[in-house]
Amino acid sequence: MTNMDKLYDSVAKNGPVCVGLDTEISYLPETDTALTAGENIVAFNRRLIDATKGVAGCYKVQIAYYESLGMDGMLAYQQTLKMARASGLPVIADIKRGDIAKTAEMYAKAHFTGDFEADIVTLAPYMGLDSIVPYLPYCKDQGKGVFVLCRTSNPGRMDFEYQTLSDGRTVYTMVGDALTKLGADYMGERGYSSVGLVIGGTTGEEAAEIRDRYKNTFFLIPGYGAQGGKACDIALYMNKGNGGVVNSSRGILMAWKKQPGVAFDEAAYNECVRMREDIQSECNKL
Ligand SMILES: O=C(O)c1cc(=O)[nH]c(=O)n1[C@@H]1O[C@H](COP(=O)(O)O)[C@@H](O)[C@H]1O
Numbered sequence: 001m002t003n004m005d006k007l008y009d010s011v012a013k014n015g016p017v018c019v020g021l022d023t024e025i026s027y028l029p030e031t032d033t034a035l036t037a038g039e040n041i042v043a044f045n046r047r048l049i050d051a052t053k054g055v056a057g058c059y060k061v062q063i064a065y066y067e068s069l070g071m072d073g074m075l076a077y078q079q080t081l082k083m084a085r086a087s088g089l090p091v092i093a094d095i096k097r098g099d100i101a102k103t104a105e106m107y108a109k110a111h112f113t114g115d116f117e118a119d120i121v122t123l124a125p126y127m128g129l130d131s132i133v134p135y136l137p138y139c140k141d142q143g144k145g146v147f148v149l150c151r152t153s154n155p156g157r158m159d160f161e162y163q164t165l166s167d168g169r170t171v172y173t174m175v176g177d178a179l180t181k182l183g184a185d186y187m188g189e190r191g192y193s194s195v196g197l198v199i200g201g202t203t204g205e206e207a208a209e210i211r212d213r214y215k216n217t218f219f220l221i222p223g224y225g226a227q228g229g230k231a232c233d234i235a236l237y238m239n240k241g242n243g244g245v246v247n248s249s250r251g252i253l254m255a256w257k258k259q260p261g262v263a264f265d266e267a268a269y270n271e272c273v274r275m276r277e278d279i280q281s282e283c284n285k286l
Pocket residue numbers: 020022062094122151152153154198199200220222223224225226227247248249250251
């Protein structure tokens with residue numbers, strides 16, 4: 001069974017919310033001055049994971065928030081991955097790597113084995129397929145997975161991704177087509193490849209076309225919450241309520257700010273439940 005299969009099963013059981021652990025120290029309601037920044041973040045993440053593991057489909061840990069704190073942060077990253085994986089839910093390491101083949105081999109080893117082992121990683125395809133291929137033996141042998149940036153959530157997606165090629169396709173479609181072709185040899189039992197795509201949820205405009213074109217591809221859909229993505233748009237990227245996980249980071253981490261008097265972990269739980277209902281009710285309308 002692949003990790004994409006596990007993600008599918010997890011969405012079927014708990015729903016599509018991907019809790020983004022992009023934990024910045026300023027998001028914490030209070031800190032313990034006897035602890036380092038990294039230790040405070042681990043304590044916060046521990047309570048957040050405990051509170052949300054029954055209502056989340058997976059976790060995504062954004063490495064930049066941890067790297068920015070140096071060694072203290074990298075220890076926090078290691079411990080956060082460990083705690084999140086111990087919840088039994090699939091864990092995506094949002095590392096967005098994309099380098100030449102030999103270097104990619106080292107990144108794959110770094111994030112699929114050892115101290116920083118994750119179940120699935122995010123990759124950037126700009127340097128070409130040889131920057132993606134070194135991750136595939138881990139998909140074949142250990143069921144690992146990758147989500148490759150395709151049509152992202154940020155305004156800057158227009159700069160390169162929407163450029164039109166001579167054959168009429170957009171650049172993001174060329175990327176999606178090439179990656180789904182590559183992923184065809186890595187199909188799991190639930191009908192999805194271990195090679196998934198990142199499809200931003202801040203617009204629903206191309207949703208029907210994208211979902212239809214990549215039927216066997218699992219999507220990581222960021223943009224809900226702080227970036228303003230709407231459930232009615234996001235539902236269009238799902239496949240009968242599955243086939244995608246919807247990330248919210250700041251919206252969940254800082255849910256306590258919108259729920260006065262409620263503890264941060266309980267507020268995060270409440271936000272996951274609200275978000276899940278919001279998305280599932282839109283999926284049910286389709
Ligand atoms: O790969 C990603 O996860 C990603 C792709 C994308 O197109 N847009 C996007 O926002 N992300 C990530 O998703 C998360 C969004 O965080 P919030 O906007 O706080 O919910 C961050 O970790 C981003 O790095």
